[in-house]
Amino acid sequence: MDLELMISSLPKLLSAAIVTLKLLSASLFFGLFIGLLFAILRISKNVLINKFAYVYSYVFRGTPLLVQIFIIYFGLAQIEYLRTSFLWTILKEPYWCAIIAFALNTGAYTSEILRSAFQTIKPGIIEAGKSLGISNKIIFYKIQIPVAIRQSLPAYGNEIILMMKGTSLASTVTLMDLTGVAKYIISTTFKPIEVFIVAGGIYLFMTFIIHNVIKYLEKKYSFQ
Amino acid sequence: MNIFKKTILTVLASLFLVVNTNADNIKIGTEGAYPPWNSKDAAGNLIGFEVELANELCKIMKHNCTIVEQDWDGMIPALVSRKFDAIMAGMSITDERKKTINFSQGYADEVASLAVMKGSKNEGLKTLSAINLTDISADEQATLDTLAKAFKGKTIGVQTATIHQNFLDSGLMGKVKVRTYKTQDEVNLDLAAGRIDAALAAAVAFTDYAEKSGKAVVLTGPTFAGGDFGNGVGVGIRKGDSKLLNDFNAAIDKARDEGIISRLAIKHFGFDASM
Numbered sequence: 258m259d260l261e262l263m264i265s266s267l268p269k270l271l272s273a274a275i276v277t278l279k280l281l282s283a284s285l286f287f288g289l290f291i292g293l294l295f296a297i298l299r300i301s302k303n304v305l306i307n308k309f310a311y312v313y314s315y316v317f318r319g320t321p322l323l324v325q326i327f328i329i330y331f332g333l334a335q336i337e338y339l340r341t342s343f344l345w346t347i348l349k350e351p352y353w354c355a356i357i358a359f360a361l362n363t364g365a366y367t368s369e370i371l372r373s374a375f376q377t378i379k380p381g382i383i384e385a386g387k388s389l390g391i392s393n394k395i396i397f398y399k400i401q402i403p404v405a406i407r408q409s410l411p412a413y414g415n416e417i418i419l420m421m422k423g424t425s426l427a428s429t430v431t432l433m434d435l436t437g438v439a440k441y442i443i444s445t446t447f448k449p450i451e452v453f454i455v456a457g458g459i460y461l462f463m464t465f466i467i468h469n470v471i472k473y474l475e476k477k478y479s480f481q
Numbered sequence: 482m483n484i485f486k487k488t489i490l491t492v493l494a495s496l497f498l499v500v501n502t503n504a505d506n507i508k509i510g511t512e513g514a515y516p517p518w519n520s521k522d523a524a525g526n527l528i529g530f531e532v533e534l535a536n537e538l539c540k541i542m543k544h545n546c547t548i549v550e551q552d553w554d555g556m557i558p559a560l561v562s563r564k565f566d567a568i569m570a571g572m573s574i575t576d577e578r579k580k581t582i583n584f585s586q587g588y589a590d591e592v593a594s595l596a597v598m599k600g601s602k603n604e605g606l607k608t609l610s611a612i613n614l615t616d617i618s619a620d621e622q623a624t625l626d627t628l629a630k631a632f633k634g635k636t637i638g639v640q641t642a643t644i645h646q647n648f649l650d651s652g653l654m655g656k657v658k659v660r661t662y663k664t665q666d667e668v669n670l671d672l673a674a675g676r677i678d679a680a681l682a683a684a685v686a687f688t689d690y691a692e693k694s695g696k697a698v699v700l701t702g703p704t705f706a707g708g709d710f711g712n713g714v715g716v717g718i719r720k721g722d723s724k725l726l727n728d729f730n731a732a733i734d735k736a737r738d739e740g741i742i743s744r745l746a747i748k749h750f751g752f753d754a755s756m
Contacts, residue, residue: 331667334674349676351660431638431660431671440554441661444642447557447581 263451266442270452273438274459280352280424280434284359285417291360292367296405299372310368317365322423326358330430355427363420370412374405407478414471418464425460435459507544507725508565509535510551514664516689517749518571518714530749531569534588537741541732554642554663557581560717566725568717571683573644575711583720585729587713588742590756592704593645594684595628595637596672599697603631603679606702614653614708624703629655631702635678636660638668645681648709665690672698685750713756 298310317325333339333348347353378401386396428437439456443449511519511531519529527548539546551559553570560568560582574584592611597603608624617625633655639645641661649659660677662668665686672680673696680687684700691698716729736742742755 331670334670334676340675351676429663431662440641443558444554444646445577447561447578449555449558 259446259448259451262446262448263455266439266452266455269438269442270435270456270459273433273435274463276433276437277421277424277427277435278463280355280359280427280432281417281421283356284363284420284424287356287360288363288367288420291364292371293402295364295368296371296375299368300375314365314368317362318369322358322362323426323429325362326355326426326430329358330354351427351430351432355424355430355432359420359423359427362423363416366416366419367413370409370416371405374408374412375401377408378404407480410471410475410478414467414475417467417471421463421467422460505544507539507546507567509539509546509548509567509569510556510559510565511535511548511568512553512556512570512664513550514553514666515571515683515686516693517685518683519569530589530745530754531571533745533749534736534742535569537736537745538729538732541735542728544728552663553640556642557717560719563719566719566722567729570717571714572717573711574713574715575644575647575709577647578717581720583718583722583726584715585718585726586733587715587756588733588737589746589754590706590713591750591754592684592706593648593681593710594687594700594704595632595679595681595702596687596698597679597701598672598675599699601678601701603635604699604701606631608703611704611706613706614648614710616707625653628702632657632679634658636676638662638671638677638680640665640668640682643682644710648705649681651709653709669694669696669698685754 295310295313298306299314301307301310329348330351333354339345339348347357382400382404383396386400391399424434425436427434428440431437433441435456439452442452446452511527511529513519513521513527513529515529517530519527519531522528527550532548535546535548549565551564551570556568556570556572557578559565568582572578572584574587578584595603606627608627609620612621612624614621634657636658637649638660639649639662641663646659646661648654649657660671662671665682668677668680668682669687669690671677673694679701684704687698687700690696716733718726718729733742737755743753746752746754
């Protein structure tokens, strides 16, 4: 064990962890909107809309994240037409390719989490609203969405942690996130164990924080 | 003996066999993604200059060799942790690597070069045709300055953990943005897609790609050797494994004398890259 290397690589890895956090927060931000939108589409009574949302979540949950990020990064770049369009300014950057892949992926999972939360809302809550003469629209925005979000907190916390670990795949498209920098240090020191232990420790610490924030939110917004 | 005991013993015996590599059964690690040094055919079989050379060297050493595949960025750690006994993966002999592993004498050498897409502003740069970084002359420094000016702030792609990355990181070419890739294939893809302004690798890696893909990748600037680019490509061997090191050195001598290395080099590179 090379303790000196572990200590000297810590600052570099910590600043790389900021890139990881940026990727994570951007993906979660866009993913939450995508998830909410598709959860609402999923409970739609229109068969076409419903099927469209179902196929989206089926495809993105049914294929590996690595494949998705490769298709978006290396795959789309093969299409001549795309490279001459305005989309290329976004797709040219590995950072945005990673965020698009992550957001679409976490969006699919989030839509399923929110959908099941919508469907398990007790009918009594909605009926109570109706009996007070509140309009359907307000019931949806002020009762169903907040209750569904609360219901899905534990599952969503899990999704955040999974996504946080998923961001390590950003290193496969040249981004210098926590895993990317760890690999870079290994490429000059040839000591994978030491460096990956430190990187793993940082991931674990981030999980610890996310876990506790979710636990706090669960308690704060508990129904009791 | 009951079946349970039997199974346990078989498992233990097989573990024992894996750990104790017989001196005459050696495993050689290669990347299989760096043509023409080493690559894979459509069926997934390892092919290329080093695969054929490894088989020839093993014949001379009278060792039983198996060639195994290993991702480039884990090559040296895999050798150190005994996943295999020797590296033949277009790995240049550098001082940095020598801190961790030993190298046999070099068996082949070829130069590195920058590549850009046809039509790039930096196509056909006016520089020396070749520079050696071991002892930089005034003319060579002028060429480096030209390159630094031409590529200032540009993004250059390289495969990770290579001599090419070390050279760009050293700052001899000034301030460029270095983007690292897991394989040379990915560097080529992004160069062709226009995500990076230039790429640096073995010159043959680009000419090989241009020929096979039909993409307009062209070499530019000088060819590089010496300094960060090391002293030829050799067989990487664990420190302390001196018997294998001597075997390889003797076999390379013999293969060179018999013209085997030259013949294979001409076959795969199109020129005599042997040394």
